Amino acid sequence: MIIDDQHYDVIIVGTGAGGGTLVHKLASTGKKILVLERGKFLNKESSELEDVEVFKKELYHAPEQWYDINGEPFYPQTSYSVGGNTKVYSGALLRFRERDFEQVQHQDGISPAWPLKYSEFEPYYTQAEQLYRAHGRVGDDPTEPPRSAGYPFPAVEHEANIQDICGLLAKQGLHPSYLPIGLGQQGRTDAEDTGVTPAVEQYSNVTLKTAAKVVRLLTNPTGTAVKAVQAEIAGQAYLFLADVIVLSCGAINSAALLLRSANEKHPTGLANRSDQVGRNLMKQLMTVIAQRSPQANSGLFQRSVYFNDFYWGDADFPYPMGHVQNAGGILQDVIFSEAPPLLSILAKAMPGFGLRQLATRTLGWWLQTEDLPNPENRVRFNNEKIYLDYTPNNLEAHDRLLYHWQEALKEVDRAAGQSIFAQNIHPHGGTPIQVVAHQCGTCRFGEDPATSVLDLNCRTHDIDNLYVVDSSFFPSNAAVSPALTVIANALRVGDHLIGRLG
Numbered sequence: 001m002i003i004d005d006q007h008y009d010v011i012i013v014g015t016g017a018g019g020g021t022l023v024h025k026l027a028s029t030g031k032k033i034l035v036l037e038r039g040k041f042l043n044k045e046s047s048e049l050e051d052v053e054v055f056k057k058e059l060y061h062a063p064e065q066w067y068d069i070n071g072e073p074f075y076p077q078t079s080y081s082v083g084g085n086t087k088v089y090s091g092a093l094l095r096f097r098e099r100d101f102e103q104v105q106h107q108d109g110i111s112p113a114w115p116l117k118y119s120e121f122e123p124y125y126t127q128a129e130q131l132y133r134a135h136g137r138v139g140d141d142p143t144e145p146p147r148s149a150g151y152p153f154p155a156v157e158h159e160a161n162i163q164d165i166c167g168l169l170a171k172q173g174l175h176p177s178y179l180p181i182g183l184g185q186q187g188r189t190d191a192e193d194t195g196v197t198p199a200v201e202q203y204s205n206v207t208l209k210t211a212a213k214v215v216r217l218l219t220n221p222t223g224t225a226v227k228a229v230q231a232e233i234a235g236q237a238y239l240f241l242a243d244v245i246v247l248s249c250g251a252i253n254s255a256a257l258l259l260r261s262a263n264e265k266h267p268t269g270l271a272n273r274s275d276q277v278g279r280n281l282m283k284q285l286m287t288v289i290a291q292r293s294p295q296a297n298s299g300l301f302q303r304s305v306y307f308n309d310f311y312w313g314d315a316d317f318p319y320p321m322g323h324v325q326n327a328g329g330i331l332q333d334v335i336f337s338e339a340p341p342l343l344s345i346l347a348k349a350m351p352g353f354g355l356r357q358l359a360t361r362t363l364g365w366w367l368q369t370e371d372l373p374n375p376e377n378r379v380r381f382n383n384e385k386i387y388l389d390y391t392p393n394n395l396e397a398h399d400r401l402l403y404h405w406q407e408a409l410k411e412v413d414r415a416a417g418q419s420i421f422a423q424n425i426h427p428h429g430g431t432p433i434q435v436v437a438h439q440c441g442t443c444r445f446g447e448d449p450a451t452s453v454l455d456l457n458c459r460t461h462d463i464d465n466l467y468v469v470d471s472s473f474f475p476s477n478a479a480v481s482p483a484l485t486v487i488a489n490a491l492r493v494g495d496h497l498i499g500r501l502g
Contacts (some may be wrong), residue, residue, distance in 0.1 A: 016084025
């Protein structure tokens, strides 16, 4: 084993929305920072979907197997690369609603309150929108929370087809709202281009090592602090030493790393005195609806609209249902590239069409419903294998959202003079286990060490110098994308770390 001859102030493991943003936040402090990323830089042509060939390739599965509740292997749909899952996300940058931070009654149970409220996150939401160049417009969505500033850039205009559909949906009493999207000169903003690369290029105190898979955290003899990070680089074991260790591996991998690092002082895994590490895994209920496009489209346009009319329920169902947004051009949507059921549906609906024709005559809609924390939905690490025990919940809420949206699209199609073509790919919101988008909740934060893993600054209760800044810290999920909340929290934790480091 090679022990690195450098001692760092901070080691950040992972470069996604949390880690990549934290690198940006800390780079200007002059502190010596090491960033470890198990992936490499994506080639530009690989990170931007520009061709129908993406339908035929599984480009966005991790090169490893995980196992489901029955012990069956699968390849998780996640990105190991500089920038993490922000390299393949939609760029949607939505704030959680103010009420998302409170206790909310759902039909299937309670969505617990957060120990910090919207007001504590609001200034960091504003910073995050500026940093990731959010394009949006305020005032269309009745559920929108209060803001201290507007969006830094104007909203993305709708594709002509989308604009027409929005008009027809508005006539039904719905509220089409401009979807906040992070856009830079090179397209969607991500944690690589926004955080990691500028930090490495501008600050000599920041070191990035790619293809560096962290396999274990080693504590001091008393188990009160992490003293070294063990990583594999080109088949060789390395030890890296630092004063502060920050994990941002994604909610599943961060929990798995803590469990894998069990030792005599922490026999059930690091920071796991509460037995909460890996528990309460959430990843939303998600459905894709494909709708026939009245006119041909490029298949490459940005997402631009969302609807929250059913976010908190309706007169007949006083429980939250969820969030709807358009998928943008199907050729830009990662999940579509790996959905053989969709291709089969499209082919039957429009016989004789090639893949590109299918894509350019189809519009997609994402439906997202909050799933509730369940301690039995969990990440386990056993015999060097990661297991996901996950059973979806809150299903009726999602089914009702699906029903309402299909009915709305039927009315749109009647108004446009065409027959309905809308299809739910995965019944009951049961996206396959390999779809781990919007994962969160495996190391929840809170004030009580008996019921949470992290304190309010996302430092582990049990180990003084160990932090987690990905979506692991969520006590509950919302129905909107977690990305902006992860980014805002990384900026918030960054302020704490700057104070700690002095």
